[in-house]
Amino acid sequence: MRNRFKQAETETDEFMGNSINAYRLIRTVVQDWPNWLHYVEEEVGLKEIESLKSVQLALPTSNDLKLADVGLSQIADTYNLMPEDIASGLLLGKQHAATLTPLDCFEMGMFYVNAKFYENAINWLTTAQSLMKPRHRSNLYARLGLSSTNFALIQARYVQSRIKIEVIVCLVQLKLYITDNIEQARAVLENEPSLRGEVDKLLYEFGKEDAEVENDYEQKSLEFEFEYGKFCRSSYKMKLKRLSCFYKSKSAPFLQLAPFKVEQLSLDPYIVVYHDVIYESEILQLQSMTKSQLMGTTVKIETGNLQSSQHRTSRGAWLPHDDSSDADLELIDRIQLRTEHMTELLLESNMNLNMQFLHYGFGGHYTLHHDFLNLTLKSLVFDDRYATLLFYVNDVEKGGATAFPYMNIAVKPQRGKALVWYNLNPFSFDYDHRTLHAACPVVVGHKLGMFCSLNCLL
CATH class of the missing domain: 1.25.40 (Serine Threonine Protein Phosphatase 5, Tetratricopeptide repeat)
Known part of the structure; x- marks a missing residue:
């Protein structure tokens, strides 16, 4: 130890x-x-x-x-x-x-x-x-502390869940016997010496409806709306058609000398990857300026409040924070300007670009979700998350991909690249539910990234 x-x-x-x-x-x-x-x-x-x-x-x-x-x-x-x-x-x-x-x-x-x-x-x-x-x-x-009787009930519940009908399941010598006759079930149990004193308890516990119990684990986090696990696995290969890679050089004069390297993943909705857009010195500075600020991340619940959730297990730090130095603020300004050039969206102030540095440790994940806030008032739609930009700050040995089940897309973390997608339709501003995505669990290593939500107009 x-x-x-x-x-x-x-x-x-x-x-x-x-x-x-x-x-x-x-x-x-x-x-x-x-x-x-x-x-x-x-x-x-x-x-x-x-x-x-x-x-x-x-x-x-x-x-x-x-x-x-x-x-x-x-x-x-x-x-x-x-x-x-x-x-x-x-x-x-x-x-x-x-x-x-x-x-x-x-x-x-x-x-x-x-x-x-x-x-x-x-x-x-x-x-x-x-x-x-x-x-x-x-x-x-x-x-x-787990008796043979309780283990019998676990096995019985499993069998009941598989056959999907009301049955009485009895355990005899660690084997399951199924019968639809409660008296026969009682007789079988009473013939087993090790269970004879537990007959009434077994029949009662197995026959009653599952009671509401205190359970800190949110069961739905294991019941995925999609079987998105296949997109997280290394064996999954994306099948992209009629898409291209190109150099982007027209959104700013300096890009004529150092154009962005762009890889298209989807045209509708628009999802692209920019390669080599955050640099080694910037990565080290981001890690340094957030190291002491990382706290457990939260999700928005139905009431509109924020709370921690086992659907999202990571630590994060919003930028800038109260202890940000002048050098830190200069870095944030550079990243904001670079974001404008990448997305061609006009960011008038920092309020339009929300930045959060993220750390996913062992098993760190974020189950299926949308990034738009689902605001109900039409007048507030322009305050919603129009687009998302996710910088990958390190390589991850195993796991940690970003998966889009509707689009059959999975993006592996790679140091220095950025993933961009649009949460709202650029013409109607309707929510694009096809952008449903998840952060796959980290298996070996840890995952560092910077989440940026762009709340602005074209």
């Missing part, structure tokens, strides 16, 4: 950029650390307790573990990775030295149980069991 802490401190980007390392460290600190404190909470361990408590404020919290659960589930579900592969360190075809423990896999299994995704839960729980030494496998669940 001490070695993993040291690696996390001295090799932060490399160590925490690996999804398995990051998840295992967070889960261990949140769940195992209290046990260590309790273990040494004797007179001979008072000094050790004070030492442990002195660093506890800087350690991950239970909320960090929830986000880690969400992040790893997004990686597994989006990229179709099996629990046993993730646990062994096999991520998207590349073998890593980092692995998960049985406790890590058990935590993921219970996360899926709470989210009511029972097939995923069973896969993670059985993986946890398979990682144990043979002599410990039989009582793993019981030792961790």
